[in-house]
Amino acid sequence: MSARSRGRIAQVHPPVGPEPHAPAPGRFITFEGGEGAGKSTQVRRLRDRLAGMGLDALMTREPGGSTGAEIVRHLILSGAAKPLGPLAEAALFAAARADHLDATIRPALSRGAWVVCDRFADSTRVYQGVLGDLDLRLIEALEAVTVGDTRPDLTLVLDLPAEEGLTRAAARSGAGADRFEREGLSFHRRLRDAFRELAEREPERCVLIDARADADTVAEAVWNAVEARLRPGRTDGAAS
Numbered sequence: 001m002s003a004r005s006r007g008r009i010a011q012v013h014p015p016v017g018p019e020p021h022a023p024a025p026g027r028f029i030t031f032e033g034g035e036g037a038g039k040s041t042q043v044r045r046l047r048d049r050l051a052g053m054g055l056d057a058l059m060t061r062e063p064g065g066s067t068g069a070e071i072v073r074h075l076i077l078s079g080a081a082k083p084l085g086p087l088a089e090a091a092l093f094a095a096a097r098a099d100h101l102d103a104t105i106r107p108a109l110s111r112g113a114w115v116v117c118d119r120f121a122d123s124t125r126v127y128q129g130v131l132g133d134l135d136l137r138l139i140e141a142l143e144a145v146t147v148g149d150t151r152p153d154l155t156l157v158l159d160l161p162a163e164e165g166l167t168r169a170a171a172r173s174g175a176g177a178d179r180f181e182r183e184g185l186s187f188h189r190r191l192r193d194a195f196r197e198l199a200e201r202e203p204e205r206c207v208l209i210d211a212r213a214d215a216d217t218v219a220e221a222v223w224n225a226v227e228a229r230l231r232p233g234r235t236d237g238a239a240s
């Protein structure tokens with residue numbers, strides 16, 4: 001099933017039938033998880049593996065992934081918007097996401113590409129919804145107008161103890177830690193729990209990946225999940 005053929009918005013707008021020579025629908029894969037869990041590492045590896053099979057594969061990230069959204073990324077990750085509170089941050093994420101979807105993700109899916117995205121709407125649910133204590137109805141409303149029916153076909157949730165993730169992130173970022181990396185250990189423990197709960201709640205979309213192993217082993221677990229769920233390389237478009 002394509003990302004564009006299901007979901008709430010599809011029920012609101014009149015259905016649009018496939019054109020006779022429309023390209024095969026793309027696939028939308030997102031990576032989620034705490035700081036330093038290995039998302040960016042695995043996004044790149046998966047993109048490279050898909051591209052190595054001759055597939056049109058695009059790597060992108062949130063916040064960001066389009067010219068407008070990258071400007072908003074700086075505003076969020078610098079910490080400049082933090083004093084405004086989780087509602088303002090959620091609104092900024094939504095604005096960035098809308099631009100990212102319109103400028104990057106939807107055009108790629110329309111041409112049949114495999115889009116591999118580093119964080120997406122689940123991060124807003126967890127960071128601003130669970131940890132920021134924002135009303136879930138507000139998060140869902142923002143998601144409905146930004147994401148609409150462009151929901152991920154598969155979400156890989158990288159699971160790692162908070163301490164290990166922070167150690168990895170610190171080794172990488174040093175003094176240049178971003179707004180969320182600067183939060184304390186209890187924040188990151190709650191973050192991990194929230195991502196695990198999210199994966200448990202939506203097993204048809206999400207796969208929890210043990211991210212404690214070395215990058216090669218994690219990449220293999222990711223690939224097994226992608227193969228089992230989306231079957232890259234099959235030409236009949238079948239996905240379980």
Ligand SMILES: Nc1ncnc2c1ncn2[C@@H]1O[C@H](COP(=O)(O)OP(=O)(O)OP(=O)(O)O)[C@@H](O)[C@H]1O
Pocket residue numbers: 033034035036037038039040041042168169171172211212213214215216218
């Ligand atoms: N499986 C792994 N084992 C050990 N180190 C890893 C592993 N995967 C990635 N790393 C290293 O840990 C650091 C964080 O990885 P990466 O940037 O991919 O994580 P991330 O989830 O994207 O982090 P962030 O949430 O901060 O964006 C990097 O220095 C990376 O090289």
Ligand SMILES: [Mg+2]
Pocket residue numbers: 039040041118
């Ligand atoms: Mg990253």
